[in-house]
Amino acid sequence: MSGALKDAAIRVERPAKTLRELALDKVREAIVNGYFRPGDRLVERDLCAQLGVSRTVVREVLRHLESEGLVANLPNKGPIVAQLDIDEARQIYEIRGALEGMAARLCAERGSPEIVAALEESLAAIRNSYRDHDMAAVLANTSSFYQTLFTMVDRHVAWGVVNLLTVRINHLRSMTIKTERRGIEGPLQMSKIIDAIRRGDGEGAQRAAMDHVAAASAIAEAVLSAQKPAE
Amino acid sequence: MSGALKDAAIRVERPAKTLRELALDKVREAIVNGYFRPGDRLVERDLCAQLGVSRTVVREVLRHLESEGLVANLPNKGPIVAQLDIDEARQIYEIRGALEGMAARLCAERGSPEIVAALEESLAAIRNSYRDHDMAAVLANTSSFYQTLFTMVDRHVAWGVVNLLTVRINHLRSMTIKTERRGIEGPLQMSKIIDAIRRGDGEGAQRAAMDHVAAASAIAEAVLSAQKPAE
DNA sequence: AATCGTATTATGGCCTACCAAATACTGTAG
DNA sequence: CTACAGTATTTGGTAGGCCATAATACGATT
Structure with missing residues (x-):
């Protein structure tokens, strides 16, 4: 196993991503950052033209995004950007x-100082990003914080699930982050998670993490229900 | 919303599934029930011949299964049936x-008698299936039990996640179920879940559900580590 | 005989072109 | 103004072909 790890450290980052992967990233990007709005139709041939690739590739990309939940497929009408459902968002936050x-509980129970150090580093980066009002960086560093939480205890599958779900609520996340008091409360709640982990309090760490998500969920819900009637 | 629900209840199960969906189900089936073994190569053109469909469809199916985690894509070598990793299985059970x-906790907290009734019905079906030694039915009814648990409290997203993860360990499930004492202990643990839900004990229901999965996980691990060295 | 190139094959990635069926649109006749 | 017929749009699906790469087999050379 350590041999495999060593290999992985050496291995050259394959620069030759397939066209399909590039196209996938582009379209996902476009959906997540709002270039395609929820409900927009995604016409295959238009996408072909915009991406400069063939239908084969576009179709595979659309299938992939469909299974990610970013695209919905109306029968006999074709794919559209998935609508954001307030109930679904709530469920995602709950998960x-x-x-x-x-x-968080597992991190606390492991009781390794490296975990605490890594999380504190992430948190510092988040605080800096807030200070600079760089919201894209806040988002990225928050993801990194949670990634640390999962990967330090080797829960790659769970991290994958969270990641998968998160892209579906990405624009919500970017709105909650901009909320007034979030810049102070968010990091505060995160530091509570770290504190609990540091003192090996699994129960407390779990509760703190759930509280943090619950707070984000509450803000998201407020944002969403304030926005829906407007449309 | 209630209108949509009524429609959904009425709507005829669209018999005109697309060829793609049919092919997807067939290949998934074939992987899950062992017709394709882990590590087997899935050669596009061969699959075309076996399924009687075009490469376009096959490729889309392979992409989809890839994002489900049933198929892995080796760069420059093509898709193979994903290998079952013992650590990954453990993580899936944990999730x-x-x-x-x-x-389970949500079911208990809702305190609706219909939930208890529905779960008891499922459990009875499981017991019957065990009595008849119909293991396929045991599996189906167990899924149905958990589906009830999720859908009665409208957690469709979480159910989707569980379902997605479950196909990856399906053959493990079918082995754990055949284990000697599982036919008695499994239903017993499930009835504990129901008991806790009936008396509105959220904490207890959660613990009982986690115990049940943990037991399955332990059996799976034993089965798997007893099997691996043999190969 | 061992080794080093070189054809051949298998296969995935990608493309173009085509057809059928369903849907949406549009213009005209009554 | 309505009903209907025709037309365009778009997806679902097929066929086949081109190219790049990896592996294998096959010689040729030393």
Whole structure:
């Protein structure tokens, strides 16, 4: 196993991603950052033209995004960007709470100083990003914080699930982060998670992580229900 | 919303599934029930011939299964049936524990007699299937039990996640179920879940659900580590 | 005989072109 | 103004072909 790890460290980052992967990233990007709005139709041939690739590739990309939940396929009408459903968002936050709570508990129970150090580093980066009002960086560093939480205890599958779900609520996340008091409360709640982990309090770490997600969920819900009637 | 629900209840099960969906189910089936073994190469053109469909469809199916985790894609070598990793299996069981525990707790907290009734019905079906030694039915009814747990409290997203993860360990499940004492202990643990839900004990329901998954996980691990050295 | 190139094959990645069926649109006749 | 017929749009699916790469087999050379 350590041999495999060593190999992985050496291995050259394959620069030759397939066209399909590039196209996938582009379209996902476009959906997540709002270039394609929820409900927009994704016409195959238009996408072919915009991406400069063939239908074969576009179709595979659309299938992939469909299974990610970013694209919905109306029968006999074709794919559209998935609508954001307030109830679905709530469920996603709930699942994140359960899984991130689990990860936090495991971190606490392991009681390794390196975990605490890594998390504190992430948190510092988040605070810096808030200070600079660089919201894209806040988002990235928050992801990194949670990634640390999962990967330090080798829960790659759970991290994958969380990641998968998170892209579906990405624009919500970017809105909750911009909320007034979030820049102070968010890091505060995260530091509570770290504190609990540091003192090996699994129960407390789990609760703190769930609280943090619950707070984000509450803000998201407020944002969403304030926005829906407007449309 | 209630209108949509009524429609959904009425709507005829669209018999005109696309060829793609049919092919997807066939290949998934073939992987899950062992017709394709882990590590087997899935050669596009061969699959075309076997399924009687074009490469376009086959490729889309392979992409989809890849994002489900049933198929792995080796660069420059093509798709193979994903290998079952013991650590990954453990993680999947752990996630199921977290989510099914959450669902059980929610069921208990809702305190609706219909939930208890529905779960008891499922459990009875499982017991019958065990009595008849119909293991396929045991598996189906067990899924149905958990589906009830999730859908009665409208957690469709979480159910989707569990389902997605479960196909990856399906053959493990079918082995754990055949284990000697499982036919008695499994239903016993499930009835404990129901008992806790009936008396509105959220904490207890969650713990009972997690215990049940943990037991399955332990058996799976034993089965798997007894099997691996043989190969 | 061992080794070093070189054809051949197998296969995935990608493309173009085509057809059928369903849907949406549009213009005209009554 | 309505009903209907025709037309365009778009997906679902097929066929086949081109190219690049990896592996294998096959010689040729030393």
